[in-house]
Amino acid sequence: MIPANAESMQKVEEDHKRLLERYAESQRILDKYSVLPDKGSDYMTILQRITKENTSGARRPKQPLVLKRISDSVTEAYLPFKDNLALRENYINYYGDIRLGKVLEDLDRLAGAVAYKHASDNNGDLAPITFVTAAVDRIDLKATLSPNCNYRLTGTVTYVGFSSMEIYIQLQAVPGAGEPTDPEPNLVASFTMVGRDKYTGKASQVNPLLLEDESQRRLVKAAEQIKEHKKAAAEKNLLKRPPSTEERLVIHQLWLETNKYQDNIYGSHTSLPSDMVWLDKTGMDSVTVCFPSERNVQNKIFGGYLMRLAHELSFANGSVFTQSRPSYVSLDDFSFKKPVNIGSILRLTSQVVYSEPENKTFQVAVSADVIDNMKNTTERTNTFYFNFCCPSSKVRRIIPRTYEDMMKYLEGRRRAQTGKIISKLQSAMQK
Numbered sequence: 001m002i003p004a005n006a007e008s009m010q011k012v013e014e015d016h017k018r019l020l021e022r023y024a025e026s027q028r029i030l031d032k033y034s035v036l037p038d039k040g041s042d043y044m045t046i047l048q049r050i051t052k053e054n055t056s057g058a059r060r061p062k063q064p065l066v067l068k069r070i071s072d073s074v075t076e077a078y079l080p081f082k083d084n085l086a087l088r089e090n091y092i093n094y095y096g097d098i099r100l101g102k103v104l105e106d107l108d109r110l111a112g113a114v115a116y117k118h119a120s121d122n123n124g125d126l127a128p129i130t131f132v133t134a135a136v137d138r139i140d141l142k143a144t145l146s147p148n149c150n151y152r153l154t155g156t157v158t159y160v161g162f163s164s165m166e167i168y169i170q171l172q173a174v175p176g177a178g179e180p181t182d183p184e185p186n187l188v189a190s191f192t193m194v195g196r197d198k199y200t201g202k203a204s205q206v207n208p209l210l211l212e213d214e215s216q217r218r219l220v221k222a223a224e225q226i227k228e229h230k231k232a233a234a235e236k237n238l239l240k241r242p243p244s245t246e247e248r249l250v251i252h253q254l255w256l257e258t259n260k261y262q263d264n265i266y267g268s269h270t271s272l273p274s275d276m277v278w279l280d281k282t283g284m285d286s287v288t289v290c291f292p293s294e295r296n297v298q299n300k301i302f303g304g305y306l307m308r309l310a311h312e313l314s315f316a317n318g319s320v321f322t323q324s325r326p327s328y329v330s331l332d333d334f335s336f337k338k339p340v341n342i343g344s345i346l347r348l349t350s351q352v353v354y355s356e357p358e359n360k361t362f363q364v365a366v367s368a369d370v371i372d373n374m375k376n377t378t379e380r381t382n383t384f385y386f387n388f389c390c391p392s393s394k395v396r397r398i399i400p401r402t403y404e405d406m407m408k409y410l411e412g413r414r415r416a417q418t419g420k421i422i423s424k425l426q427s428a429m430q431k
Contacts, residue, residue: 108304354412
């Protein structure tokens with residue numbers, strides 16, 4: 001007869017053995033995916049070479065420009081959640097779904113790999129250029145990501161300027177036996193990458209793009225239209241120009257509608273019905289110290305990491321706002337105005353700035369500020385705008401109270417309108 005404690009130890013050992021076998025099987029499965037981010041793939045090879053060459057003291061000569069095809073820069077990475085338990089564990093959230101913030105990090109890394117690949121010469125040698133993520137045009141989630149699927153990310157150059165390029169990325173489920181070979185993407189994204197001379201820091205010209213057929217010309221045309229919409233929106237920025245006549249009427253109507261709820265008691269605040277909420281009552285903050293583990297090849301904090309932190313805060317705020325579990329819809333365009341240094345104290349401030357109760361949608365703005373603890377100052381690096389929907393719960397109307405909040409509300413309203421246009425243009429790029 002086996003003693004109780006010995007029997008217990010034997011059970012622990014058997015469980016441990018089964019666990020090791022499961023992860024060993026997962027590692028064997030990884031070998032089927034040579035382009036997985038943590039394997040020696042084209043994707044990772046590029047990033048490893050960038051890191052190695054950026055730390056090298058040898059000065060590389062500038063290469064002559066070469067015409068590059070769109071196909072020359074196509075780069076893939078796989079996320080086999082279904083087949084690899086260890087990978088799935090790193091991406092799973094407490095609801096049993098995929099953490100979208102982790103995927104946002106992968107999108108930014110892939111965009112960088114595509115940019116470096118396009119800027120290389122015909123022999124694959126990297127140019128003495130460093131690329132940074134200047135802006136994200138739009139990230140649309142078309143269908144929920146499942147932990148029981150394998151996914152392929154594909155990045156492509158769609159537009160090239162003097163020192164900048166537009167990168168289009170789509171994420172698709174890897175088809176199983178008998179399934180369509182080219183399924184609709186679950187997620188699409190557009191990034192703007194800017195190249196700087198490694199030694200001078202000035203804008204550095206990148207390889208021009210060779211268009212081979214009409215479908216590629218349509219792809220570039222859609223990318224150009226997205227740039228035009230972004231430029232038009234920037235020219236009408238509320239920091240530069242006052243609200244339009246239509247927008248002033250919107251604000252006035254909101255004021256008239258809420259004025260009837262004004263409390264006459266001195267010193268008290270206006271109380272709103274349960275289906276409305278003041279914009280300034282929707283805030284939620286977080287503070288993070290930026291460690292070296294989150295640095296990019298330029299020794300700054302990785303932009304994808306900032307997107308993940310902002311997304312997770314926006315989700316937390318949206319959950320409190322709706323008292324439920326909202327679903328991510330999209331991330332609107334934004335620019336990385338200033339880099340974040342290692343060791344920075346990063347404060348993220350979120351607010352629900354706009355909602356459409358009839359569509360069960362709302363928008364959360366997350367501002368990223370770097371706190372200088374020695375000078376007691378803060379510096380704004382960028383603001384993210386996340387859109388959510390909540391079909392199963394009531395979405396309250398957002399009401400601005402001050403002029404500053406009115407501008408936040410109008411900015412959210414503008415982005416909701418422009419975002420729909422950019423989303424349609426991105427959909428056209430899939431065809």
